[in-house]
Amino acid sequence: MRRKPLRFTKSLLLYGALILLAIFMMGPFLWILSVSLMPGKNVFSSPPAIFPTFIDFDNYVQVWNYMDFPRYLMNTVIIALMGVVMNIFFSCLTAYPLAVFRFKGRDLIFALLVMTMIIPAAAGMVVNYLTVKALGLMGGFLAVVLPSAVTVFNIFLMRQAFMGMPHELRDSGKVDGASEFRIWLQLSLPIVKPAIAVIGLLEFQGMWNSFLWPMIVLNDTKQYPIASALSFLNGQFAYNFGWIAAGTVISVIPIIIVFLCTQKYYMEGVSGAVKG
Amino acid sequence: MKRTPFFTRFGKSEASVAWFFMAPGLILLALFVFWPIIYSVPLALTNYSVIGKTEFVGFDNFVKALQDRSYITSLVNSLLYVIVVPFIQIFSILMAILVNSNVKGIKIFRTAYYIPVVTSMVAVALIWGWLLNQNGVINYVLSSVGLMKERITWLSNKDTALWTLMFITMWKGLGYYMMIYLAGLQSIPKDLVEAAMIDGANRMQTIRKITIPLLKPYVFFCTLISLMAAIRVFDEVFILTMGGPGDATLTSSLYIYKQGFQQFNFGYSSALGLIVSVMIAVLSIVIFRFNRKGGVNPY
Numbered sequence: 001m002r003r004k005p006l007r008f009t010k011s012l013l014l015y016g017a018l019i020l021l022a023i024f025m026m027g028p029f030l031w032i033l034s035v036s037l038m039p040g041k042n043v044f045s046s047p048p049a050i051f052p053t054f055i056d057f058d059n060y061v062q063v064w065n066y067m068d069f070p071r072y073l074m075n076t077v078i079i080a081l082m083g084v085v086m087n088i089f090f091s092c093l094t095a096y097p098l099a100v101f102r103f104k105g106r107d108l109i110f111a112l113l114v115m116t117m118i119i120p121a122a123a124g125m126v127v128n129y130l131t132v133k134a135l136g137l138m139g140g141f142l143a144v145v146l147p148s149a150v151t152v153f154n155i156f157l158m159r160q161a162f163m164g165m166p167h168e169l170r171d172s173g174k175v176d177g178a179s180e181f182r183i184w185l186q187l188s189l190p191i192v193k194p195a196i197a198v199i200g201l202l203e204f205q206g207m208w209n210s211f212l213w214p215m216i217v218l219n220d221t222k223q224y225p226i227a228s229a230l231s232f233l234n235g236q237f238a239y240n241f242g243w244i245a246a247g248t249v250i251s252v253i254p255i256i257i258v259f260l261c262t263q264k265y266y267m268e269g270v271s272g273a274v275k276g
Numbered sequence: 277m278k279r280t281p282f283f284t285r286f287g288k289s290e291a292s293v294a295w296f297f298m299a300p301g302l303i304l305l306a307l308f309v310f311w312p313i314i315y316s317v318p319l320a321l322t323n324y325s326v327i328g329k330t331e332f333v334g335f336d337n338f339v340k341a342l343q344d345r346s347y348i349t350s351l352v353n354s355l356l357y358v359i360v361v362p363f364i365q366i367f368s369i370l371m372a373i374l375v376n377s378n379v380k381g382i383k384i385f386r387t388a389y390y391i392p393v394v395t396s397m398v399a400v401a402l403i404w405g406w407l408l409n410q411n412g413v414i415n416y417v418l419s420s421v422g423l424m425k426e427r428i429t430w431l432s433n434k435d436t437a438l439w440t441l442m443f444i445t446m447w448k449g450l451g452y453y454m455m456i457y458l459a460g461l462q463s464i465p466k467d468l469v470e471a472a473m474i475d476g477a478n479r480m481q482t483i484r485k486i487t488i489p490l491l492k493p494y495v496f497f498c499t500l501i502s503l504m505a506a507i508r509v510f511d512e513v514f515i516l517t518m519g520g521p522g523d524a525t526l527t528s529s530l531y532i533y534k535q536g537f538q539q540f541n542f543g544y545s546s547a548l549g550l551i552v553s554v555m556i557a558v559l560s561i562v563i564f565r566f567n568r569k570g571g572v573n574p575y
Contacts, residue, residue, distance in 0.1 A: 017374060022388045025451065028403045029391065031413065035406075044411035047420075094301030097294035104291060109298070116309050124312035126536045126545050127319065131307060147308040150301045180293045209396035212514065216537060227396040231515055234402055241406070248399045259394040263387055266394070270452065271459025 029252070036060065036245035043241045059242035060250070066243070067233060068222075069250055075141075076208055076225040082145045083207040084200045090150035091158045091199060092192070096184055098155070099162030100170060110159075113152045125216070132217055143217040144225075145207070154199045157272075161195035162188065198269030201262055208255045226251045313553075320547035326540040337547035347548060349523040350531040353438060354552075357506045357527060360442045364502050365495060368450050372457035386458070390451040397448065397511035404444045405431065405516050431516055434524035441525055444512050449505070453498050460494035461487070500563055507556055528552045 031050065035043050039056040043049055063069070097103070098110055128147050137143040165188060173183040189196070211227035218224060221232055230244075230251050237243055259266060320337055324330045341347050375386050392400060407414050408430040415427040430440040464487060472482045510529040513519065519526035519534070532552070536545035 011379060014374075014377060014379060018382075018385045021371065021374070022385055025389045025392060025447075028400075028407060029395075031407065032403045043406055043413075044409060048411060048413045048416045050413060090301040090304060094298045097290075097297045101290045101294045103289075103294045106294070109302075113305070116305075116313070124309070124316075124549070125533070126542050126549070127312035127315045128308055129536075130315075130542070131311065146304070150304045152305065152309070155301065180297075184297070205394050209398070211396065211398050212511065212533075227398045230396070230402070231398045234398075234515075244402065248402055252395050252399045255394055255396070256391060259391070260387070263390070267386075267390070267455055270455045 032245050032248055035241060036249045038242065043245075059246035063233075063243040063246045064250070067229065067247065069247075071222065072224060072226045072229040073250075073254065075223055076227075079141055079144050079210075079214070079225050080204050080207040082141060083148065084203045086145060086149035087151065087154055087203045088196055088200055091154035092189065092196065093184075094150065095155045095158035096162055096188065099159045100165070100167075100188075113155060117152050117156075125213075129216060138217055139219045139223075141223070144210075144214045147213070148206075148210075154203070157199055158192065158195055161192040165191050194265070194268070195272075197262075197265045198272060201258075201265050202269055204258065205255060205266075208258075226254075316546045316550050316553075319543055320550050322543045323541075324543040324546075326542075330543075333543070337544050338551070340544065341548055341551060346523050346526060347528075347531055350519075350526040350528045351552075351555075353523075353526055354507050354509070354528040356438060357442060357445075357509055358503060360446050360506050361499060361502045364446050364449055364453055365498060367446070368453035368498070369457050369491070369495075371450060371454040372461055375454065376458055376461045386455075389454060392448045393451040398515055400448050401444065401512050401515040404447075408440060432521050434521045437517055437521060437525045441509075441512055441516065444516075445506070445509060448512075449502065453502065456498055457491065457494055460491050464490050496563075500560065503559070503563070504556060507552070507559075 034052055035049060036059050037055045037057070038049055038052040039054070039058055098106060132138060132143045132147065137146065169187050169191070170183055173187050178186070208225070209227050210225065211231055214223075214225050214228045215231075218228075221229070224232060230247055233247050234244055321332060321334060322330050323333045323336070371389060375382055375389070406412055409415070410427050410429045410432075414430070415424070418424040419427060428436060430436050468486055469482050472486055477485070508529050509527055510533065513525055513527050513530050514533070517525040519530050528548070529552075532545050532548045535541045535548060539545075
């Protein structure tokens, strides 16, 4: 009999802490949502606008018409998909021999790759800019995607996945006379699907949110992905709070939806990256 | 047995197939990861910029860097920024312990805490920039509760700007590290804790003797990546303060960017980048050493 009330207060305290923390983490998002739905109010009025008195979608309509959001969203989707496909393809190809083959120089290659994870090239941007320019890619989506089309981190993750593959699989493929490429494509890739999903998702999120590099290599603001467009919008209309709030919500919602639909993999991916 | 001709043998050897597989990825990495590291060195020894003739200037850029007040300030700020690292670790471990409890709806809370991680820094920085404005919600709430007499211009006051940026960085990153620690907590065998409890250990003792030691590899990993992220911090500074007021929030990455893409001093920018890269490399080697000496074994 004495245990029950104790448990009750305990769970009350626990939920209290969880809810307080949720307000801290989600509060800013809910507030911007609220601001975006306020008609013609200044967020810096006194007292500041926190809750809308009545809900109005005018900000969305206006900013949507003015900014050509479908275009920016499309740009972002194209860039993100290009990045995801390239990352999956290149890291699966590169990681596979590093995990299952035996050849001279394998360990050296791997060590070299891992070393670049420790040495961050802070000056990399300047040289990459020159490289992209020399390749004649400036002003196109390829210039945005190519420098991050394959990352050492993803190769590392895929290598871990391929290493967990049973040896017999490759041997049986060989006995059946399949080429290495077919073994890779038809026998190995299906097994590492979870890892592929993980790098796909993380890459999608990363590409969706990138803003600086696109602004450097794209000359036309009409080609900007959503995050770059948002910082551009902020520079142009810093006084029009309702618009920027609506723009911010529009930019955030798609990626949050993708996250909610795929969160199981996201979470596994983040924790798997350490355990691996 | 007849020997196969060399080319057929080579074409079928594992090594050649391996290189064939790796070639596309390695070429891209060579171009965009290795080449920048290599090419920064000769570039740093020139005065290469958009205007004027490019000349070899030797170590002038490095000498200039040491006398460049803004650069020194940016390095100090970047080092100061490292103060977020222990705070992120402490808070995210506490959060992980909190969301490790097995109660109804816990997944919703985990998701809520992770959402700042998936959203773009542009959006996050914009929102916090408004909240922290002189006439913004934070000041209003703090002063009406009576916690504050005067309204603080958090981001345009040189005494608070850097700390405010650190707070935003921490807020956005907490969920990420929480998930890693949660994975760590869940990998601790339950029977280990139960056995200790049966042997008469109390809550605090099990945390001190079992949870924390087994969490150490995770702490190491998180410390390392958050340390590098802190030294490289860019987006939030770029969007919110651009280094200001004065040079109060100028970080080394931002200064490298400013020299490269605003002043177009590519040579000088490369030299600055090299200095920071070497610093980070040394720092990570020290941490790796420290970790090995501490006798922490990933399990």
